[in-house]
Amino acid sequence: MMASTPACNPVNRFSSHARCLIMDYFNCLDAFVRVAEVGNFSEVARQLRVSKSVVTSRIKQLEAHVEVPLFHRSTRNVSLSQVGQLYYDECAQLVSRANEIVDGMRSARQAPTGLLRVHGLPGLVVSHMARFLTTFSEKYPGISFDFVVNDEVIDPVKAGYDCALQIFAPISDDLIQRKLFPVHRTFCASPAYLGIHEPIAHPIDLTRHALGLYSRYPSRDKWVFENGEKQCQVELSPAFKSNSVHFLKEIALEGLGVVCLPTIACAEDINEGRLVPVLTDYWLSSYWLSAVYPKTQRNSVRLKLFLDELTLAFPHQPGWDEIxxxxxxxxxxxxFLGD
Known part of the structure; x- marks a missing residue:
């Protein structure tokens, strides 16, 4: 008798059917967790790269399975029902654990693969990330990246990112913050500017200069300087204000004024003499550059590898601060601010 092919084997047919049912159920759970976190069917569809009707169908399947509505829906809002909230807490842990197991199994059999979506601070990404990714990609060639670069403080869950690299604290208790390294700041100007303007020996002297300041610091125009003995608060009115530290650096390099820059963005220019730091006996409070990510991503193998390598590449005293x-x-x- 001819041996039956795998396609004709009832056991194989049953196993295949069971796997399909399990995957379908998991997809429904995953869609439910995402909608609960994001609060928008269309955004979840965009994140999953499926149509909105697919997400709606998965939620309806799950509600039919548990025999209770999981969401309150209106034309403008989607929110969890009371039962949905209880169900979400369990499902979020389940989805996270399932993703962790799958990632672990894949890593055990082969090099990790997949896409990481990262929202990154320009000072880090524009100046240093490409160099870091050269080494990282050689080590983990199967991991690809989608970087969005700006300084907005976001909720990575609602925006669909695996993590955000930012200097401000998380905007939600549902997010994890992993501190990476300090971000120090210094005032500096070009040698040409300093050569034709009055000296800057005390923070109050800044008020008599054209200033370029970053617009997103929470301290606004009130600046606190310290030198170990006393504290000095000065209100500064900038001639140039911008959310781009790289634009501010260009202003300084062109000799248009004195600017405050994070050392991550200006260390090389200072070291090579294109910019000169002022008020070097004083310091400003610093920020932490942190990775902020959803709790459901805590055990992602790809994210863990990325953050572990970032920590090794950029220790608590990064190379730009050493020089x-x-x-x-x-x-x-x-x-430090934001501790």
């Missing part, structure tokens, strides 16, 4: 250690005063460890 400025003799030229700029840095604050003590407790002078």
């Amino acid at each position: 400025l250690a003799s030229k700029v005063s840095f604050p003590p460890p407790n002078a």
